[in-house]
Amino acid sequence: MFEVREKPQLVERALLVGVYLDKAKETEASSLLQELQELVETLGIGIVDSSLIRVRENFPSHLVGKGKMAEIIEKSKELNCDCIIFDNELSPNQQRNWENESNILVIDRQEVILDIFSLRARTREARLQVQLAKMQYTLPRMARMWGHLDRQGGGSGGGKGGGGAARGEGEKQIEVDRRLARKKIDRVKAELEKVRQQRKTQRKERNRADLPHAAIVGYTNAGKSSLLNGLTESTVLAEDKLFATLDTTTRKLDLEDGQTILLTDTVGFVRRLPHGLVESFKATLEEAILADFLIHVIDGSSENVEDHFKTTLEVLKELGADEKKIIPAINKIDIISDERLEELKNIFPEAILISVKNGVGIDDLLSKINEMLLSNIVRNSLKIPQSRQDLVALLHREGKILSQDYHENDIIINAIYSKRFLAKFAEFVMAENVQGPTREK
Numbered sequence: 001m002f003e004v005r006e007k008p009q010l011v012e013r014a015l016l017v018g019v020y021l022d023k024a025k026e027t028e029a030s031s032l033l034q035e036l037q038e039l040v041e042t043l044g045i046g047i048v049d050s051s052l053i054r055v056r057e058n059f060p061s062h063l064v065g066k067g068k069m070a071e072i073i074e075k076s077k078e079l080n081c082d083c084i085i086f087d088n089e090l091s092p093n094q095q096r097n098w099e100n101e102s103n104i105l106v107i108d109r110q111e112v113i114l115d116i117f118s119l120r121a122r123t124r125e126a127r128l129q130v131q132l133a134k135m136q137y138t139l140p141r142m143a144r145m146w147g148h149l150d151r152q153g154g155g156s157g158g159g160k161g162g163g164g165a166a167r168g169e170g171e172k173q174i175e176v177d178r179r180l181a182r183k184k185i186d187r188v189k190a191e192l193e194k195v196r197q198q199r200k201t202q203r204k205e206r207n208r209a210d211l212p213h214a215a216i217v218g219y220t221n222a223g224k225s226s227l228l229n230g231l232t233e234s235t236v237l238a239e240d241k242l243f244a245t246l247d248t249t250t251r252k253l254d255l256e257d258g259q260t261i262l263l264t265d266t267v268g269f270v271r272r273l274p275h276g277l278v279e280s281f282k283a284t285l286e287e288a289i290l291a292d293f294l295i296h297v298i299d300g301s302s303e304n305v306e307d308h309f310k311t312t313l314e315v316l317k318e319l320g321a322d323e324k325k326i327i328p329a330i331n332k333i334d335i336i337s338d339e340r341l342e343e344l345k346n347i348f349p350e351a352i353l354i355s356v357k358n359g360v361g362i363d364d365l366l367s368k369i370n371e372m373l374l375s376n377i378v379r380n381s382l383k384i385p386q387s388r389q390d391l392v393a394l395l396h397r398e399g400k401i402l403s404q405d406y407h408e409n410d411i412i413i414n415a416i417y418s419k420r421f422l423a424k425f426a427e428f429v430m431a432e433n434v435q436g437p438t439r440e441k
Helices: 023-042 066-078 092-102 109-120 124-145 147-151 169-207 224-232 275-280 282-290 305-319 338-347 362-374 389-398 419-428
Strands: 013-020 046-054 083-086 105-108 213-218 249-254 260-265 293-299 325-331 377-385 400-407 410-418
Touching: 013 023, 013 066, 023 046, 023 109, 046 066, 066 092, 083 109, 092 105, 092 124, 105 109, 109 124, 109 275, 124 169, 124 275, 213 224, 213 282, 213 305, 224 249, 224 260, 224 293, 224 362, 275 305, 282 305, 293 305, 293 362, 305 338, 325 362, 377 389, 377 419, 389 410, 389 419, 410 419
Parallel strands: 013 046, 013 083, 083 105, 213 260, 213 293, 293 325
Antiparallel strands: 249 260, 377 410, 400 410
């Protein structure tokens, strides 16, 4: 197995750097740099200082001009840093150029997130997904790992006419390593596919219950796992940490009117989430795609709440789940000022205001969930042959029977059931139907 990089055993002192081009993006760049600080602290790395740099043009070789590069390197050495961490995504060449100039470790936001995911992965599926993302990130960066072999002794030819024609030891080692890396990637993909097939089987078994399903989504550390625990009295890990949950967890929620719904907690999103991670976690995030509707938990205490909201919607769009019905729920209102709360009400007029910690607004959220379920049900009078006791049992199990009577060889049933069963009961619907109140769309 190969790792993302050959990092030192312990990185203790980091200098953070954020680079932006457009003056109008300064506030966003500052916010992202602050978020990078939280990400780095999650890894237990000490942050010595940070620099926010505006450039007038893109510099393909180092991201910034040589003057700014020299300033950053000098600053890192003055502060005795053993690592420079960029909020921006660095190309393999940029990463290599910075390390050659500074002689210290240089990483970017993507690598930080990958390392966090590696620490947080608990199930076999999550570990395989992270491993795959890390290896795919590493592959184009392998050249830097063996460059030192070419610098030692100046190649293998030695003497007259030999050195120019012969390939360096580093180049040979890169080719070997790349072949091994691609084979390893293929093996991990195969293993991951087996696990995904197992998940599909489990999902089919779950779907046989024909229960409605909602997925809890949102920005990392918004309180999704805490909400699942509070609603279902479960014990999913819920910590005040970024990406505390990488694996999905599904629990049953029994509502007061007797209806049952499945709730699934999903991995949190973050701005500039590495595309490879989105791809790797698509199997896990399919829960959001397949759910009947979504509960979008929003951290109302965050200064960047609108950006977080936007990021979540963007990831959902990438997953193909952006057309789902969504219940927005603003969490942590117990630590929000009244003034800020009014602002949030104006920004998110449809949102339910909750505090998972104190239980405030949970009844309102449950009512909204119930309302969402009602929008997916019908009320019909059915004439079912007595020979079709399987359909009657289905109504008892998954619907709500309001009345039941017998006429000759038929059972006359007035029932409420999910629209998912419309086709199953279509031929048994009586002409004189008892319909519930109409709903405005």
